[in-house]
Amino acid sequence: MGLEKENILIVDDDIHILELLQRHLQALNYHVYKAVSVKQALYVLHDSTIDLLITDIQMPEIDGLQLLKYTAEHYPEIPKLVITGYPSVDDAMSVIKSGATDYLTKPFTKEELKQAVNRSLESSKKTKKPKEKKQTAVSGYGQMIGQSTAFEKVTQIIERVKNNKATVLIEGESGTGKELVARAIHFSGKFAKQPFIAVNCGAIPENLLESELFGYTKGAFTGANENKNGFFQAANNGTLFLDEIGNASTAVQAKLLRALQEKEITKVGSQKVEKVDLRIIAATNNNLQEDIANKSFREDLYYRLTVVQIDVPPLRERKSDIPLLVEQFLRKYGVEYKDRLLQITDDALKMLQRYHWQGNIRELENVIQRAVIMSDGKIDIKDFPDYLKYKIEFPDASFSSLQQMEKEYILKVLAATNNNKTKAAEILQIDRKTLRQKLK
Numbered sequence: 001m002g003l004e005k006e007n008i009l010i011v012d013d014d015i016h017i018l019e020l021l022q023r024h025l026q027a028l029n030y031h032v033y034k035a036v037s038v039k040q041a042l043y044v045l046h047d048s049t050i051d052l053l054i055t056d057i058q059m060p061e062i063d064g065l066q067l068l069k070y071t072a073e074h075y076p077e078i079p080k081l082v083i084t085g086y087p088s089v090d091d092a093m094s095v096i097k098s099g100a101t102d103y104l105t106k107p108f109t110k111e112e113l114k115q116a117v118n119r120s121l122e123s124s125k126k127t128k129k130p131k132e133k134k135q136t137a138v139s140g141y142g143q144m145i146g147q148s149t150a151f152e153k154v155t156q157i158i159e160r161v162k163n164n165k166a167t168v169l170i171e172g173e174s175g176t177g178k179e180l181v182a183r184a185i186h187f188s189g190k191f192a193k194q195p196f197i198a199v200n201c202g203a204i205p206e207n208l209l210e211s212e213l214f215g216y217t218k219g220a221f222t223g224a225n226e227n228k229n230g231f232f233q234a235a236n237n238g239t240l241f242l243d244e245i246g247n248a249s250t251a252v253q254a255k256l257l258r259a260l261q262e263k264e265i266t267k268v269g270s271q272k273v274e275k276v277d278l279r280i281i282a283a284t285n286n287n288l289q290e291d292i293a294n295k296s297f298r299e300d301l302y303y304r305l306t307v308v309q310i311d312v313p314p315l316r317e318r319k320s321d322i323p324l325l326v327e328q329f330l331r332k333y334g335v336e337y338k339d340r341l342l343q344i345t346d347d348a349l350k351m352l353q354r355y356h357w358q359g360n361i362r363e364l365e366n367v368i369q370r371a372v373i374m375s376d377g378k379i380d381i382k383d384f385p386d387y388l389k390y391k392i393e394f395p396d397a398s399f400s401s402l403q404q405m406e407k408e409y410i411l412k413v414l415a416a417t418n419n420n421k422t423k424a425a426e427i428l429q430i431d432r433k434t435l436r437q438k439l440k
Helices: 015-027 038-047 064-074 089-097 108-124 149-161 180-187 204-213 250-262 288-293 298-306 320-334 346-354 358-372 402-416 422-430 434-439
Strands: 007-011 031-035 052-055 080-084 104-105 168-171 196-200 239-243 264-266 273-275 279-284 308-312
Touching: 007 015, 007 038, 015 031, 015 108, 015 320, 031 038, 031 052, 031 149, 038 064, 052 064, 052 108, 064 080, 064 108, 080 108, 080 168, 104 168, 149 308, 168 180, 168 288, 180 196, 180 239, 204 250, 239 358, 250 264, 250 298, 288 298, 320 346, 402 422, 402 434, 422 434
Parallel strands: 007 031, 007 052, 052 080, 080 104, 168 279, 168 308, 196 239, 239 279
Antiparallel strands: 264 273
16 A cells, blocks of 8 residues: 555654554554654754644653644644643643644544544645645666565655655665665755765774764874864765664764754864754664664664654565566676676576575575576576575474384384294394284
C-alpha cells in the first residue's frame, strides 16, 4: 500500500509514546516525521511540508502550548492535535485557545487516534487545495532500479523528503544500496545543485573522525600545520551523508548531537562556534537499538537522527526486481568491457531469482560482472559459481541404539552365509545360543 495520505509531525519527549504513535499512524498509511523536543519540531516545520501537528503538552524546557501558539501564527493552515496525560478543564481551555483542533487523552486506542486525526484533517480540507498525487518512475528512481512493492515504498518516502532538510536515517543490510537512496534524496530534489558529501564513519580511524567531520585549527594536534575545514563545512547548504553511523565514537556522537540540535559546530582546537545549514542523512546496517542497550550508541542522538526513517529491503524481499537489476548490470559491464553486451538465458535468470542473496544487490552485481567476463556468448547457468546452483539437502543421519546396530550387523552376516547359523556364529565369534538370544 502506498503513502496516499498526509504528512504528520508528532512531538513528544516520551520516546515510547513517540514510537507508538509512529506505528499506529504508519499502519493507517500516513507519512510520519518525529521530534523529541519543540526545538527539533521547529526545524521540521521549517524544512518540511506538514499537514498535521500532533504534540504533547508537558515537555521539558519549552512546553507544547508554546509550540501550538507558534504554529498557529507561523503555520496557521496546519491543524493541531494535542495528546496529553494530564487532562483538566484548564488545560483543555488553554489548548483550544492556542488553536488546537482536537484533544486526546493518554492512554488512547488506535481507533480513537484514527478518529481524532480524521477530525483534525477534515477541519483543514475546506481551506486547502487537494494535493496532486506524485507519480514515481515505473522501473527506476535516480540510479536505483525496481518496480516491486518494497521498492516503491522506499521511493514514496524519498518523494516526501527530497525537497526538505529533515534528518533521515536509512537502515538496511550491507549491500542493499543505502548510499543510492541517500543520493536519490539529494539529487532528485531542489538541493541537487548543492554539495553532496559522503563520509564512511567506519573507514576513518576513530582518532581522526572528529577532526575530519568538524575541521581543526592550526596547532590543534601534531601535524595540524594550518586551519582546515571538515566535512560539515564542505556540505554546507547541501547534504552530508554519514554512512555506518553506528561506528562513530561516543565523543563524536556528542558533537553530532550538538550539531543536530543547535545547527552549529566547533572545530577541534577552537572555541569559536560556527553555524551550519545542511541536511544530515545517516545510514547503518547495525541494530542501533541493540547498540543503545549496550551503551555504545547514544539514545538521544538516535531519536534526533530518526526524524524520518527509511528501511531499505533486502534483495530476497524484492526478487521480482532481479531481472531489472540483471539487465542494468549487463549493460554496465558490457559497456565497461567493450563489445560485451550479452544476454542471459531464462534458466539462468530463474536460478538467480531462486537464490537468497545474503550479500544483496552488491553480491548480485559481482556475480553478473564475473559472468560477463567468463561467458563466451549468451550467459547461462554454467557461467555462474556452484554455490548459486541447486543443492540436495540430505537429512541428518539418525542414530540407532547399540543393540539395534548389533542386530542389523548379525542379520547382514546371516544373509552372507545363506542363514547358516553355525558359520555366522563362527564369524561373529559367539556360540549359537548367544546368536539366538541376540536375534530375539
